[in-house]
Amino acid sequence: MVVVVEHNATEKNIEDIIKVLHDFGFDVHRSTGVNQTVLGAIGVKPDFDMRQIELLSGVAHVYRITEPYKLASRSFRNEKTIVDVGGVKIGGDDIVVMAGPCSVENEKQIFEIAQRVAKSGAKILRGGAFKPRTSPYAFQGLGEEGLKLMRRAADENGLKMITEAMDISQIELMEKYTDVIQVGARNMQNYNFLRELGKSTKPVMLKRGLSATFEEWLMSAEYILSGGNKNVMMCERGIRTFETATRNTMDISAIPVVHAKSHLPVVADPSHGIGIRDKVIPMARAAVAAGADAIIVEVHNDPDHAKSDGAQSLFPNQFEEMMKQIRLIAEAIGRKVA
Ligand code: PEP
Ligand code: MN
DSSP, rough: OOEEEEEOOOHHHHHHHHHHHHTTTOOEEEEEESOOOOEEOOOOOOOOOTTTTTTTTTTEEEEEESSOOOOOTTTTSSSOOEEEEEEEEEEEEEEEEEEEEEEEOOOHEEEEEEEEHHHHTEEEEBSSSSSSSSTTTTTOOTTTHHHHHHHHHHHTTTTTTEOOOGGGGGGGHHHHSSSSEEEEEETTOHHHHHHHHTTSSOEEEEOOTOOOOOHHHHHHHHHHHTOOOOOOEEOOOOOSSSSOSSSSSSOOOHHHHHHHHHHOOOEEHHHHHHOOOGGHHHHHHHHTTTSSEEEEEBBBSSSGGGGOOOOBBOOOOHHHHHHHHHHOOOOOOTTTOO
């Protein structure tokens, strides 16, 4: 931590600041320039509240020089993490595509979509059996029945599967059926849930909260990692901004920034990211160009009658087109779509 002292601070102010830093257990290195004093406070205290120094008399600014997260950071592990989902590797050279409906609705629907997305090159089937809906009156998902249907649809089409768990009580079921557990945007800061996922044997895809900073999002990953589960993927799915023309604002910058801060793979969700069907493909192209390790996208055989998120779901032929286009983009940046 670096403490910049105010120009007009007295020697007594400076001595008091140094004393407080020592009391908190920091080693202090003082640099006195002609009209500026800077204090370097050395000590690893990831949970230190810098406001305790900011409020002291004579302090102009306090800067953190190490991240508050450790296991998720590049300084802990420089080499990229590759999450192995039953042989499908996410975080390596190849870009993985996860596709499927927002929700599993019935047997015919999930089997039809699974077949179509597998044929176009998806490796992982997405779909929700437990749905976090804004309205309690909206379709909430088929529950365990949905997980069973999805497992069969995935297996019969050579796909792995990803589905969302909404709370601790569903983790046991997830262990039984799915290959990857999705944590939804609304649950990104459900810390008890994240702690339990740290004990899971399944990889976890952690969606970014609607208003979460990169640091908050990585701190949430830290909860899972510190529980012992090393297989965590970060998923950018759009954030809430002042813009109303799109459902969310897809933060493409999350992809290179999180890659620089962390060794964890970054997945991009252009469907929730923009929320408008005909703009999903350009967002998918942008995400691949920016370095996403995987794309997760909503595809429906009959989006106009989907029980959730039909307006942002691609028709199967649009998905086929998206795959064609992202293959070209991947090639342009020296990667390929797995
Ligand atoms: C979903 O993937 O369908 C979903 C509900 O995602 P999010 O948590 O990002 O809104
Ligand atoms: Mn959805």
